Every structure is written in C-alpha cells, then in structure tokens.
Amino acid sequence: MQTPGEFVREQVTTVRETVDRVAGSVAESVADAPSVASVSSQVGDFIREQRSAARVSLRELARAAGVSNPYLSQVERGLRKPSAEILASIARGLKISAESLYEQAGILDRRSGNPDTVAAIRSDEALSERHKAVLLELYETYVREHRAAAQTSSQPAAETRISKESA
Amino acid sequence: MQTPGEFVREQVTTVRETVDRVAGSVAESVADAPSVASVSSQVGDFIREQRSAARVSLRELARAAGVSNPYLSQVERGLRKPSAEILASIARGLKISAESLYEQAGILDRRSGNPDTVAAIRSDEALSERHKAVLLELYETYVREHRAAAQTSSQPAAETRISKESA
DNA sequence: CACCTCCGCTTGCAAGAGCTAGCACCCCGG
DNA sequence: CCGGGGTGCTAGCTCTTGCAAGCGGAGGTG
Known part of the structure; x- marks a missing residue:
C-alpha cells in the first residue's frame, strides 16, 4: 500500500502546499x-x-x-512495553521525535512551558537572515494549521478521520 | 515594502530544493x-x-x-542493556539528565546547531510531531549550509545527512 | 465461486532483562 | 586470631521481550 518513500513524499507535498499557501486543508490531526x-x-x-x-x-x-508486526500490534495495544531501542526505532519509523515518545511513555520528563520558538530562531547565530525568515514563516503556517486541526477535531469533524476522544 | 510572505514566496524555490534533499535523506534512512x-x-x-x-x-x-547492585554492575560492564526506565532511574540516581544518558546510549540523536532552537521546536506544543520533524530537518540543513558558507575553504554542503552529525 | 493479497491479531518459543543469594577480597576494631 | 562491614562480581532463577508461524476476515480479480 504505502511505502515509506510515499509517506515522505506526502510530507513533502504538505510542505509545498504550506509554503505556497494553497491551504488545502491538509489537516493531519495529531492528538x-x-x-x-x-x-x-x-x-x-x-x-x-x-x-x-x-x-x-x-x-x-x-x-x-x-x-x-505482531510485536508492534501488542505494543500499540499496551500488552508489551517496548525497550528503549525499540521505542527509538518506532519513533524513527514514524518520523517523530524520540523525546515525545519517551515523554508519552513517562520515561522522560515533559519539558515544561513554551520556550519561545520564534525568539529562539531569531537569535540563532547559526542561521542566515533569509533562512530565519523562511523558517519563521513556515513555523507560523504550521502553527495556524495545527490550531485549525485542533478546532476541527473538537467539532463534529466531517473531514477528520482519526478520533482522539477514544480514551 | 516587502511583506514576509512575499519574501518567503521568493524563497520558495530554495525551500523546495532543500525539502527535496531532506526528503531524499529521510527516505533513505527510513528505507x-x-x-x-x-x-x-x-x-x-x-x-x-x-x-x-x-x-x-x-x-x-x-x-x-x-x-x-549486581545488575548495575552488569550494566556498567556492558553485559546487560538496561531498559529505558532503568536508564532513567540511573540517571536520576546520578543526578544527571536522562537525555545525556540516552545520547550516550545512542538512543537519542545528538542534533547539530543551537540546542536552544532545537529544544524550542521540539517542546513547542503548537506543532504537530510531523511538522516538528520537517522543521528540524530544514533547520539542520540550513545550519549546515550556513556552516559550509562560513568555511569557504571546505566543500559546499554537498551531502545532506540526517542527524548523527559528528561533533 | 475460487484465488489472491493485505489487514490486524493470537499462539508458542528462544533470548535476554532483572532479581535474590552467595562468592572472594579488602580494611578496621576487637 | 576472629568477626563485621565495605567494595565489586558470579550463579541460578523467574518473568518479559520480541520474533516466526499461523489464524480468520476484508477487498479485489478471474
């Protein structure tokens, strides 16, 4: 069905749409x-x-x-608790940060607060001004998108196919 | 006056190229x-x-x-690889950050660039995990370009590698 | 209908994590 | 001399991790 490459492709498409401001309701709901x-x-x-x-x-x-695959199935259903390496592998496979998975696992403490991302990017000496601008613009677009997705998922949500309220 | 949006639009080509390269390396690592x-x-x-x-x-x-104590002994001598929880416990007992231990264990990747910016993006709750990943990849690519540009004598950022930047 | 492929899940088994008990060695105080 | 308590390491055990094999079901072809 969907190869990892295709998944990445999809992400690239998402980035492009975002940069172009097509704003086509890409809406991945991340709960x-x-x-x-x-x-x-x-x-x-x-x-x-x-x-x-x-x-x-x-x-x-x-x-x-x-x-x-059977093991991953069991992990997802909470029947097994994966080791650190496996957890990192899964994070890699999902292309998300390992930290967030570890935080979910209660292994790492959740980093508190909102260290201002914008300020961090602005004051980063390892970036040129142009790149700062691009990153900031992309960042703000993502934030808007994320906020929109959060609202859609709290509403009856015609478009969203992942329900977060399954707790 | 040039709005940030217009400025970014000018840079779209740059972003696309960068994203393509990032995507390539990501696909590589995933596959x-x-x-x-x-x-x-x-x-x-x-x-x-x-x-x-x-x-x-x-x-x-x-x-x-x-x-x-015997188990800790075995862990220290590399005869056992401790789980994430045990590792975190040991870190707590040593009064050092769990992250540093995890990096030592090769479970967390050490990222290049300004740690503040990286941390800011990672802990930003207004971003989805996937967007975090994209921003971080883009950020690191920019950092590498910037560094390569600073060192005019060395080769100009020929290859984009994912994480694991040797310090 | 049979046949295929992919989906997720269940079942048994080898390998390894992590524990308790006990080993040998060292330095002090009787 | 003999405890007694400190160091770290070994032996044996139990329980879990993580995998290979196989299950029934959903969806597409002929």
Whole structure:
C-alpha cells in the first residue's frame, strides 16, 4: 500500500502546499492530549494515533521501524512495553521525535512551558537572515494549521478521520 | 515594502530544493531501517565514570536508582542493556539528565546547531510531531549550509545527512 | 465461486532483562 | 586470631521481550 518513500513524499507535498499557501486543508490531526493525567502507559495509543494520522499500516510501520508486526500490534495495544531501542526505532519509523515518545511513555520528563520558538530562531547565530525568515514563516503556517486541526477535531469533524476522544 | 510572505514566496524555490534533499535523506534512512545503534558498553562506561566522579559506590547508586547492585554492575560492564526506565532511574540516581544518558546510549540523536532552537521546536506544543520533524530537518540543513558558507575553504554542503552529525 | 493479497491479531518459543543469594577480597576494631 | 562491614562480581532463577508461524476476515480479480 504505502511505502515509506510515499509517506515522505506526502510530507513533502504538505510542505509545498504550506509554503505556497494553497491551504488545502491538509489537516493531519495529531492528538496530543496535553495535560491529561495517566498518560504514562498510553504510549501504545499515542503510537497508534500517530500511525493512523500518517495513514500507514501496522505492517508498514513495523517494517520501517525494523520490528515484527505482531510485536508492534501488542505494543500499540499496551500488552508489551517496548525497550528503549525499540521505542527509538518506532519513533524513527514514524518520523517523530524520540523525546515525545519517551515523554508519552513517562520515561522522560515533559519539558515544561513554551520556550519561545520564534525568539529562539531569531537569535540563532547559526542561521542566515533569509533562512530565519523562511523558517519563521513556515513555523507560523504550521502553527495556524495545527490550531485549525485542533478546532476541527473538537467539532463534529466531517473531514477528520482519526478520533482522539477514544480514551 | 516587502511583506514576509512575499519574501518567503521568493524563497520558495530554495525551500523546495532543500525539502527535496531532506526528503531524499529521510527516505533513505527510513528505507534503510537501520539496526538502531549498537548500544551497550559506552553507556556502562559513562555511568561508571559519572559514578566514580561522584564518589558513589556501586551499591549506593543501585539503591538510589532502585535497581539491584549486581545488575548495575552488569550494566556498567556492558553485559546487560538496561531498559529505558532503568536508564532513567540511573540517571536520576546520578543526578544527571536522562537525555545525556540516552545520547550516550545512542538512543537519542545528538542534533547539530543551537540546542536552544532545537529544544524550542521540539517542546513547542503548537506543532504537530510531523511538522516538528520537517522543521528540524530544514533547520539542520540550513545550519549546515550556513556552516559550509562560513568555511569557504571546505566543500559546499554537498551531502545532506540526517542527524548523527559528528561533533 | 475460487484465488489472491493485505489487514490486524493470537499462539508458542528462544533470548535476554532483572532479581535474590552467595562468592572472594579488602580494611578496621576487637 | 576472629568477626563485621565495605567494595565489586558470579550463579541460578523467574518473568518479559520480541520474533516466526499461523489464524480468520476484508477487498479485489478471474
């Protein structure tokens, strides 16, 4: 069905649309239940949400992450708690940061607050001014998109196919 | 007056090229499905170094970390690879950040560039995980370009590699 | 209908994590 | 001399991880 390459392709398309301001409601709903308690053992749910959002099958992700599909299935349903390496592999396969997975697993402490991303980019000496501008513009577009997606998913949501309220 | 949007629009070509390169490397790494870092012995050495530096006995650290002393011994000598939880416990017992231990374990990637910016993007709750990944890739590519441009004598950013930038 | 492929899940098994108990060695105080 | 307590390491065990094989079901071809 969908190869990892196709997945990346999709992301690229998303970026292009974003940059061009086509604003075609790309809307990946990423449910990240911020201040919900009892997050600790919900890694499996989080993984499944991310995987569904990327529209990747269990077997695809398993192959991309280098784990067996039955095991990934069990991890997603919370029957197994994967080791650090496996967790990192899955994060890699999902193309999300390993930190966020670890935070979901309750292994790393959630970094608090909003260290101002904009300020960080602006004051970054390792970037040229042009690149700063591009990054900031892209960042703001993403933020808008994310906010829009969050609102859509809280509404009855005709377009969104991933339901976050399955807790 | 040039709005930021127009300015970015001018840079669209640049972004596209960059994204294409990033996508290529991402696809490579995903299709690769690498065997996730040969972990063990470095972490053990690192732990033992930290423990000796803190003048803490093996049993003491084991008690502080909530693991058995023989097991900690085996971990330090690389005979066992501890789970993420145990690793975090040990980090807590050593009073060092879990991230640094994880980086030593090769479980978390050390990113290039300004750690503040990276941390800001990663911990930004207004971004989806996938957008974080895209922004980080783009950011690192820019950093590499900038660095290459600074060093006019070296080769100009010929290859885009994903993470694992050797410091 | 049979036949194929992919989906996710269940089942048994090898390998390894992590524990308790016990080893040998060292330095002090009787 | 003999405890007693400190260091780290070894042996054996239990339980989990993670995999290969196989299950029934959904969807597409002929």
